[in-house]
Amino acid sequence: MSICIVAGGTGGHIYPALTVAQFLDKKGLSIKWAGSNNRMESKLLSHYKIDFKGFDIYRHKENKLWIIRNILTMIKIYRYYRKNNINKIFTTGGYISFYFLAVARIMKIPFYIFEPNVIPGRVTKWFAKHAKKVFVGFKETKRYLDVDHIETTGIPVRKKIKYTSKRSRENILVFGGSQGARAINNAIKELINNGFLLNCNFNLFWITGKRDFNRLIKEFGKNEKVKLFDYVNSMDDIYKKTKLAITRAGAMTVAELIESKIPSILIPYPHAKDNHQMYNAKILEDSGCSIVLEEDENFIENLEKSIKFMLKEGNIEKFKKNIENMSFNSPEKRIYKEIA
Template identity: 30%
Template sequence: MRILFSGGGSGGHLMPLYSLQRAMKQSDCLYYLPPNDFDRDFANTYKLPHVFFSQTKFYFGSLFLVCKKIRGAFLEVAAEYKRNPWSLVVSTGGYAAVPVCMHAVVNRIPLYLVEPNSVAGKVNSLFAPFAKKVYTHFPYTKKLVWARTLNYGNPLREEIQRLEEPGEALLAFGASLGAQSINLLMSRLVKNELSCPVIWITGAKEYSAYSHLGRPGVTILPFSKEIDSFYRQAKLVIGRAGAGTVAEIQELGIPSILIPYPHHKDRQQFHNAGYLVENGSSIIKTEDELPESIDEILEILAPNSVVYASLLRQAKALPPKNAAQRIAKDIMQVP
C-alpha cells in the first residue's frame, strides 16, 4: 500500500506527517511539498521521498490566477498519480494540500486529515466533510462541520514520551525563529537570582542580542536539534502555544507558562493554550502581561512552591495520547 503525505510550509504541518509515517513503518510513500526552503531542508534532513509543486503559493494574485495555479497543481498531482498511484492520502492541511485533497476527492481516494490545532485551518475545514476520518488533538476543535472526527491527538516523534519525574531547569523558547516577547521576558528574568538552571533558546535572529547574558547556570542557544534532551531536563516550559508545543508538553507531563502568538485572526494559540489552562497544568500570559510577570515566575520556580506543585500534579494527571501509534493503527486497519 502506497501512501501520499500532504502538507508543508512549517514544522507544524510536516512533523506530524513524519511521525505518523514512522509509526506506520511505511517506506512506500511520497510527500507532496511546496518548493520553499523550509520544506526542502526538512525533506533532506529526514530523507523523505518527495515531489515539489512547480508553484510556490496558490493564493496570490487575482481569482483567475489563483484558479489557474490550483488547476496546474491539480494536473501535476494527477500526472504523478498516473505514473505511480497511491492507495490513500494523509494530510495536515495548509495551502499545499489543496490540489492533493482535491485530487483525492475527485478520484475517490481515501482521505485522512490530521488537525493539530484547536481551530481547524481553512483547508482542513473545507475537505473535512469528504475525509474518511479527521484526527484531532483537542476534544473541542472548532470549524469542523460534518466531519467524522476521532480525538486521538497530534502525532509526535517517538522520542517524546511521558517523563517519570520532571527535571530541574527552566526551558524557554519561541517558535523556530524565536519570539521577541519571550526573549525580552527572559532577559529580565535571568538578571534575578534564580533557584534553578535555565536553558534559553532565542532563535537565530536574536541570539547576538542576548548571548552576553549567559553565565554558569544560564545556557543561551540560538537554536537546537536536541530539544528532546532539554525537555528531559525541564521542570517548567515557557513558550508559545503552537499545536506541536502544546501536544509535546502534554505528552511529557511538564507544567508550562504559555504566551500565545497574538496576531492570528482566529486566536488559534489562545484556544490551544486554553486546553491546558482549563486542566490546571499551565498558566497563560498575554504579551502585555509579561513585564509584570517576573515576580510570579520567580515564585513558581522557588523550592517548595505551592503553585508549581499544583501545576505539576495536574500535568501528570493529563494522560499521554500516544497519538502516532493510535492513528497509524486506525488507518492501516481500514481497507
C-alpha cells in the same frame, strides 16, 4: 498500498505527520511525502529516510502571479499522484495542503485529515466533509466541525519525547516555537538584565529562533547560566532537563509539554489565525497545567510574577501532577488502524 503524507510550513504540521509516517513505514506501507520547496519541511526531512517531493507553492504576498503559478503546481501534483500510484492521502492541514487536497478530490483519491489545534484551520473546515476520516488532537475540536466521521486521537508525538524521571530537571526552557518569538525574547532579555532570572536557582535553555540568535548571542553568549540555541531539531534531551517551560502555544508544543510532563507559562501568538493558540493554551490552563499570559502592556511584569509563582515550593509539583492525567495513548496506532 502507497500513501502520500502532505504536511509542511511549521513544526506543528510537520512533526505529527512525521510520527505517523514513521509508524506507517514500520508497518510496511509505502510512504511518500509531498510538501513545499521553500519551507521548513524541505530541509528538515533531509535528515530522515523519507521519499520527499517538494513543489513550488506561493502565497499572494510572495509572488504577483501566485494564482497562475499555483494552478501550474496543481497540474504537477496531479502527475505526481498518477506516477506514484497514490492510493490514500494523510494531511495535517495548513495552507499548502489546500492544493494537494483539491487535486485529490478531482482524482477521487480518499484522504484523511488530522487537525492538531483546538480551533480547526480553514483547510480542515473546507475539506472535512469530503474526508474519509477526520482525526483531532482534542475533543473540544468536535464542536467546530459539523461532521460525523471524526475521532479524537490525541496528538502524535515522537517516541523520544516522553517523560523520564532519570534526569535532573534544573532548567527553565524558553522557546518561541519553530519560528522563534521576538516579544518573548525581548521579555527574557529584560528579565536577565534586571537580575531576576540570574538570581533564580536555575539555568536557562533559550531557543531564540534564527532571526534573533546573532543579536542575543553577542549579549549573553558568555553567561554561564544562559545557554542559547537558534533552533533545536530534536527537543527530547532539552525536555528531559527542563523544570519549567516558557513558550508559545502551538499544538505541537502543547502536545510535547503534555507528554514530557512539563508545567508551563504559555504566551499564545496574538496574531495567529482565529486566535487558535489561545484556545490551545486554555486547554492546559483549565486543567491546572499552565499559566496563560497575553502580550499586553504589562507582559514583562506579569511574566516575572508568573515565574516567581511557579518556582515557589510545591507549585511545580502540583502543576506536574495535573499534567499526568492528560497523556495521549498512541494516536499514531489509532490513525494507522483507520488508514491501513
